[in-house]
Amino acid sequence: xxxxxxxxxxxxxxxxxxxxxxxxxxxxxxxxxxxxxxxxxxxxxxxxxxxxxxxxxxxxxxxxxxxxxxxxxxxxxxxxxxxxxxxxxxxxxxxxxxxxxxxxxxxxxxxxxxxxxxxxxxxxxxxxxxxxxxxxxxxxxxxxxxxxxxxxxxxxxxxxxxxxxxxxxxxxxxxxxxxxxxxxxxxxxxxxxxxxxxxxxxxxxxxxxxxxxxxxxxxxxxxxxxxxxxxxxxxxxxxxxxxxxxxxxxxxxxxxxxxxxxxxxxxxxxxxxxxxxxxxxxxxxxxxxxxxxxxxxxxxxxxxxxxxxxxxxxxxxxxxxxxxxxxxxxxxxxxxxxxxxxxxxxxxxxxxxxxxxxxxxxxxxxxxxxxxxxxxxxxxxxxxxxxxxxxxxxxxxxxxxxxxxxxxxxxxxxxxxxxxxxxxxxxxxxxxxxxxxxxxxxxxxxxxxxxxxxxxxxxxxxxx
Numbered sequence: 001x002x003x004x005x006x007x008x009x010x011x012x013x014x015x016x017x018x019x020x021x022x023x024x025x026x027x028x029x030x031x032x033x034x035x036x037x038x039x040x041x042x043x044x045x046x047x048x049x050x051x052x053x054x055x056x057x058x059x060x061x062x063x064x065x066x067x068x069x070x071x072x073x074x075x076x077x078x079x080x081x082x083x084x085x086x087x088x089x090x091x092x093x094x095x096x097x098x099x100x101x102x103x104x105x106x107x108x109x110x111x112x113x114x115x116x117x118x119x120x121x122x123x124x125x126x127x128x129x130x131x132x133x134x135x136x137x138x139x140x141x142x143x144x145x146x147x148x149x150x151x152x153x154x155x156x157x158x159x160x161x162x163x164x165x166x167x168x169x170x171x172x173x174x175x176x177x178x179x180x181x182x183x184x185x186x187x188x189x190x191x192x193x194x195x196x197x198x199x200x201x202x203x204x205x206x207x208x209x210x211x212x213x214x215x216x217x218x219x220x221x222x223x224x225x226x227x228x229x230x231x232x233x234x235x236x237x238x239x240x241x242x243x244x245x246x247x248x249x250x251x252x253x254x255x256x257x258x259x260x261x262x263x264x265x266x267x268x269x270x271x272x273x274x275x276x277x278x279x280x281x282x283x284x285x286x287x288x289x290x291x292x293x294x295x296x297x298x299x300x301x302x303x304x305x306x307x308x309x310x311x312x313x314x315x316x317x318x319x320x321x322x323x324x325x326x327x328x329x330x331x332x333x334x335x336x337x338x339x340x341x342x343x344x345x346x347x348x349x350x351x352x353x354x355x356x357x358x359x360x361x362x363x364x365x366x367x368x369x370x371x372x373x374x375x376x377x378x379x380x381x382x383x384x385x386x387x388x389x390x391x392x393x394x395x396x397x398x399x400x401x402x403x404x405x406x407x408x409x410x411x412x413x414x415x416x417x418x419x420x421x422x423x424x425x426x427x428x429x430x431x432x433x434x435x436x437x438x439x440x441x442x443x444x445x446x447x448x449x450x451x452x453x454x455x456x457x458x459x460x461x462x463x464x
Contacts, residue, residue: 006056009040010071013049016104017041020092020451021064022049028058042067043154044086044095046074076100081133082167089154091168091449102126102445105453109443112421116429123441123455127302132448135296137278138207139169140262141177143191149181149204158194168449173206176217176244180204183239187232192222194260200229202255203262205289208246209278210297216249216276218262218289225252225268237271248272251289264289280304283331283360291352292325296446303417303444303456304332310440310458311388311415313337318383320411322372322391323398327353327365329390329417334365339383342367343375372402376409390415397423400430407434414459419446421455428459435462 013022022045026038038055041064045051050072053065070077080086080094093101102125110120129135141149144160151166153159163181166174184191184201192199205218217240225233233252240247250271253264267274267289275286280297281304287293294300307329313319313336321330324342326349334340334357342365344350350369357365366382368375379386389411391398397420398406406414407430414436418424421443428438441457 006054006065007058008052008054008068009058010050010052011040013042013045013047013051015047016451018451022046022051024051030059037061038063040065043092045070046077046096048072049074049077082165084151084161084164084166087153087161089152090166092154092451093449094167098128098132098448101448102128105445105451106443108451108453109421109441109455112425113428113438113441116425118425118428118438122438123443126443126445126453127299128445129299129448132445133167134170135298135448136169136173137210137297138205138293138295139166139173139177141204141206143184143199143201143203145191145193145199147184147189147191147201149177149184160191169206170208170210172215172244172246173208176215176240176247177204177206179239179243180217180219180236183232183236187235189232197258202260205262207276207287207289209276209287211279212277213246214248214276214278215244215246216251216287216289217244217247218249218251218253220253220255220262220264222254222256224254224266225270233270241271249274249276253289262289280328281332283356285326285328285356286352286359287326288348288352290348292349294328294446299444299446299454300328303446303454304329306442306444306456307390307415307417308332308336310442310456311390311413313388317387318385319388319390320376320379320386320409322376322389322402322406323393324353324367325349325392327356327367329392330365330367331357331360331362333388333390334362337388338364340365341379341383341386343370343372343379345369345371345375372398373405376405380409385410387412388415389413390417392417393423393427395420395423397427399427403427403430404434407431407436410434410461412461416457416459417454418457419452419454421453424455424457428457431459436460437462 011024021043024040051067076097106126150163190199192202203220208215252268254266321342347369439458
């Protein structure tokens with residue numbers, strides 16, 4: 001049926017795409033009467049569901065449309081808990097029972113390694129959370145043009161949903177964000193316009209240690225907290241100090257760049273210090289606004305424990321931690337090996353890793369700010385071939401050149417921590433010619449209600 005708004009179609013969801021949206025295929029006839037395929041992407045739907053959608057420009061090959069009605073629901077469909085779910089881009093699976101989300105994530109990892117010729121039976125069931133809510137220790141909120149604060153609308157980067165709640169962020173973090181939103185409204189401060197590049201307030205980053213309770217509030221603005229903003233700034237400091245004594249770092253960060261990222265050209269400490277303390281697996285870390293640190297501390301601790309169990313570090317061994325960041329894995333492993341070298345291309349992360357090792361009384365580490373391949377070469381010259389190598393690359397993976405360099409290094413055991421099953425699978429395929437066998441893969445869910453899944457894997461060099 002066609003109307004002025006588009007064509008209404010009833011179809012079945014065949015599968016989910018990499019973003020967690022339903023996929024459907026509709027066969028129609030073109031103007032010559034020949035069959036023509038229309039691929040539909042339908043968010044907030046589940047495999048096997050029958051749905052009705054209204055599709056604009058249905059003559060195209062691919063279209064995206066929200067469901068008008070779920071005609072036949074998946075047996076594990078549930079009512080979303082968050083009032084913002086249908087519009088917000090933060091979560092995609094709140095309408096799916098958590099146990100089913102975990103099954104989907106396990107299957108994703110299995111399919112990824114199967115595509116590269118590995119046995120999917122090596123993949124264990126994904127480890128989930130007992131309470132999969134309020135798990136994030138860091139959130140980045142965005143100011144709308146009118147100064148309201150919230151999260152991006154799903155599929156519309158320029159639309160901001162005003163924040164009333166967020167069920168995946170820490171509760172105190174949300175309360176602090178709402179207070180900042182109220183402050184901005186009271187002082188009639190304008191948000192940044194991505195089209196005209198005008199306006200003052202861009203983002204609010206909130207991060208809190210669940211272990212120490214310390215919180216950071218970082219405001220990103222297009223100018224410094226100068227004289228005409230003195231009244232507003234003083235009020236912000238007073239509000240935060242009165243209502244949120246756990247805030248140990250209140251920052252004003254200048255960002256005049258057009259790119260819509262939480263970056264800073266000049267930092268101003270309004271109250272407290274420029275970092276907060278966090279703890280994980282019994283080790284203490286300093287976190288600055290731009291420090292990469294696992295955003296789900298509960299599950300990250302499990303990931304560290306799994307890596308230790310798989311790696312079986314020994315006091316007589318040397319180890320390389322590749323893409324080591326600020327030392328999340330380096331410190332727990334360093335306590336159980338003879339020597340550890342951490343390699344990371346981001347110099348600020350290496351400085352943090354050195355400081356974190358010192359703060360925790362760890363003296364057998366060597367941290368190097370270098371590209372992965374060159375870093376491996378330099379480490380091999382200084383202390384020889386390691387028995388154990390761990391890598392935790394970004395979502396894009398380590399890449400073939402780095403993996404082949406690891407293969408030529410010939411460590412006895414390799415522990416690969418990944419946040420992207422697809423790049424993980426292609427990376428470990430590179431190790432097969434060097435005599436490595438995949439022993440086990442353990443998925444861990446660090447991001448409930450999203451499509452993302454982490455995994456930890458062990459590869460062992462064949463003795464022959």
